[in-house]
Amino acid sequence: MDKKAKLSAKDIKIETVQSLDDKVSRAKTMAFVNYQGLTVNQISQLRDKIKTAGGEMVVAKNTLMSRALSTNHYALSTKDLIGPTATVFSYEDEIAPIRTIADTAKTLGGIPKFKFGFFGRDLLDLAGIEKLAKIPSRGELQAKVVSVLASPLYGIVNVLQANIRNLAVVLNQIAKKGTN
Secondary structure (H helix, E strand, O other): OOHHHHOOHHHHHHHHHHHHHHHHHHOOEEEEEEOOOOOHHHHHHHHHHHHHOOEEEEEOOHHHHHHHHHHOOOOOOOOOOOOOOEEEEEOOOOOHHHHHHHHHHHHOOOOOEEEEEEEOOEEEOHHHHHHHHOOOOHHHHHHHHHHHHHHHHHHHHHHHHHHHHHHHHHHHHHHHHHHO
16 A cells, blocks of 8 residues: 555645645745636646746645645635636746746637736736736847847947948048049
């Protein structure tokens, strides 16, 4: 017999809350989504995509998730966790797993649906979590910063090159007049 078979239902719930407690404490961002309407295969593919993005998707009983959240001092009302709810934990990039959910929802006709989330300790409503999902990736933002910082340098180079070009044109015209 394995360890789980020897445990009582209460012990299993305690272990589940401890596991969720660990995930909540490590997460930089959490999103709660309604996954109803997804097939088992779609959920499995979504979990893989989220894992690749540096996160984890967990389906647990709402009461157990509420306990883990309250243990970590997250403010949440009991009406927020109703119905089928999956929790997406972002451990590395705060936004990438949430963007993965949004991209999946676009391709699958709006499923899964965001309910609410946490960015750090801040509670985000549906609108807030959807705005968070629209933020470009870290790589895209870094590329934009580099381009903004580099654009004045390109301007200086063009100005300096323009003076040299103008000098070359003037010298060329003087040379043409001298041969006539």
